[in-house]
Amino acid sequence: MKLVKKWVLKLKRGLYIIVPLDIGVKGADSFIMHNFVIASKLVEPFYIGYWSALNYYGFSDQIPQATFIATTKAKKGLEILNTSYLFVQGSKTKFFGSCDIEIDGEIVKISDKNNTIADCLDHPKHGSGIDEIARSIC
16 A cells, blocks of 8 residues: 555545656655646636736736635635645636646646736735735736
């Protein structure tokens, strides 16, 4: 069982990642996966948004303490690999304006630049606050 723990990494109940063998003998102990890639596996529909997208596009130099995931479903936050994932539920009518990016060979949805600003203005607490959003616009 100990060997399996090094090569199979549990993200959440029913969702696992097989750690590539080229990681080395430490297996999951030294495995690093981009937060956005993990986020893309946690809920559907989704896109990376709010403060995470502000930082991705360079609108904010503040590094978010969590990865912000926009979705139409109610979902509790998660802690995976020492990173927090915060789900922000929005209405289906406001769930648009995303694009695809490639990270580590995976396609991930992220809010486009315009929608990132609009979402953050709609929910300033998820965009690092109104002062940071104002700096992002200027």
